Amino acid sequence: MRVLLILALLPGVTLAHEGHAPLPTKGAIVKGDRLMLSASASQAIGVQFGKVELAEVRESIRAVASVELPWSQQAYVTTLIAGRIESVLVKPGESVSAGQELARVSGIELETLQLALLQANKEKALTDQLLAGQTTAGEVISGKLMLQTRTDARQQAIRFKVAWEKLKAIGLTDDALWQVCRSGTTVAAVSILAPIDGVVSRADVRAGQIVQPTDHLYHIVDPSRVWVVAKVLEADVGSVKIGQPVEVTFAALPGRLFQSTVDHLELRINADRTLSVKSVLQNSGDLRPGLFGRVRIVVDSTKAVVCPRESLADGFAFVQQSTGNLIRKPVNVAVMRGGQAEIADGLFPGDKVVTVGSHELSALFARPTTKAAADVQPMIRATQGQIEVPTDQKAFASAPIEGRIRRIFVEHGQRVHKGQILAELDSLSFRNLQLDLLQARTNLDEATQNLARLESLRDSVVRKEFWKAQSERDQLRYSVTSLENQLALLGADDQGPFVPIRAPAAGLICDFTLIPGQVVARNDSLFELHNLTTVWARAYLFAHDAAQVAVGQAVQVGLASDPRFSAPATIERLHPLLVSGNRALAVWLELDNPDLRLKEGMAAIIKLGI
Secondary structure, three states, X not given: OOEEEOOOOOOOEEOOOOOOOOEEOOOEEEEOOEEEEOHHHHHHHOOEEEEOXXXXXXXXXXXXXXXXXXXXXEEEEOOOOOEEEEEEOOOOOOEEOOOOEEEEEEOHHHHHHHHHHHHHHHHHHHHHHHHHHHHHHHHHOOHHHHHHHHHHHHHHHHHHHHHHHHHHHOOOOHHHHHHHHHHOOOOOOEEEEOOOOEEEEEEOOOOOOEEOOOOOOEEEEOOOEEEEEEEEEHHHHHHOOOOOEEEEEOOOOOOOOEEEEEEEEOXXXXXXXXXEEEEEEEOOOOOOOOOEEEEEEEOOOEEEEEEEHHHOEOXXXXXXXXXXXXEEEEOEEEEEEOOEEEEEEOOOOOOEEEEEOHHHHHOOOOOOOOOOHHHOOOOEEEEEEEEEOOHHHEEEEEOXXXXXXXXXXXXXXXXXXXXXXXXXXXXXXXXXXXXXXXXXXXXXXXXXXXHHHHHHOHHHOOHHHHHHHHHHHHHHHHHHXXXXXXXXXXOOOOOOOOEEEEOOOOEXXXXXXXXXXXXXXXXXXXXXXXXXXXXXXXXEEXXXXXXXXXXXXXXXXXXXXXXXXXXXXXXXXXXXXXXXOOOEEEEEEEEEOXXXXXXXXXXXXXXXXX
């Protein structure tokens, strides 16, 4: 055991370094990690003690926030046909009800479709009448003529159905269409209707204006339910969980406190190193989207061993075992909170620790000597990194065809399975494809029947006529198959009125900014999905360290947002090139993420031996 005696150089004390009390020169004896301190020496330093406690740690996180409108509380309104606005019936700021008429639009397409309906209806009536007469005549009418009449009747029925369905798709009701058929007169304009109850936020429409189906004419909002989106600093993200209490205040609404709970956390760190944390508030009318405020998130309280922050010196604390008898203990600190340190290891509740004088006492202990060259351990190098979602763990759900969003079935952060329907798309192009398939199938049935008739009369039929009918049948088969394949590529069938947007893989809904009624183009990315069960950590090493790392090398990964987090990992891949400019080498590590704590964009700290 090493014994260190402090010799008297000056009467009483020796000067300490600047900012601390003078060190005692008498009455202090160091034996290993034990310090025997006399009353006079303790008084000279001004030693004071604090207590280690098992305390309830209840931390609050504060952040700036803003009021936003959820996607489910708003909708865009578009016209379904190109044309001219005949009348505008509502103005911005007006309240509207679902189904209320907002404007009327006329156009050549509307007139053309109605004329096609009337023509098909008239010809259908004539062919039905002719077919009834031929059926009554019986054997007087040839089989070929009867078959041709039946074919014409089916063709007119299909044309009528196609025109009817197209007019329904652009907004005319069944009652309105029957009225057109009975009266023989067309409707001059079609109504643009409100899809939801709410208030008109924006109206980009005027009488006489030429509009297209891709134009967003109205924006209707229902602010009865709003999001409060808090921008939580990355350093605090590790403490935030769904369901924690939230208190919200607004400078514009002094004296009022709004309460909610954490509804969901976004899956990606923002560019400003914050995470968007959303809560829901019912709104009586005072909370307007765009309003800024502050939130206080009450983190779950836990029991923890805590000690005064000032009791720690150089990673140690001095614990009093009896009067004048101190033991220096190494302390592992979990996290600092204000004036207290949460202890992971080294101290126990009830310990009395030096709070005033700990740094002076620490100076009495000799610093560690340099080890022999043989004992030198590899230097631990810490470098900054970033959490990433592997490319094979990301997926995008896109629009297979142009149209407008009719319904959305998922929320941010929701877990979905592969093939699950995320949204529905209302598309005129899709309906036209369905009607084309209906027409093609009818034509194929007729061609098949005609070929069968010619087959039965093959001996008396010119071979060229038979081959022509066979070729026509085969071409129609190809046409039907092609249309069926196109519908299959859309993920839809010939019966459903809407195109489903399905999840291409299992995962969590990360990002979407869609609003019902929004117009989207073919191949637009609508939803981003993340599978966070495993993630990457990417780090950059200086060029002079690049030769000292290798695939399979063990590293330790920490988080800037959670000092208590530490996970082992190995280097999975090295970039083949140095990054131009800073001459750095990119390395990738793979981490398991069972509790989904790791989110894309989080700052990581990678420690490795060089």
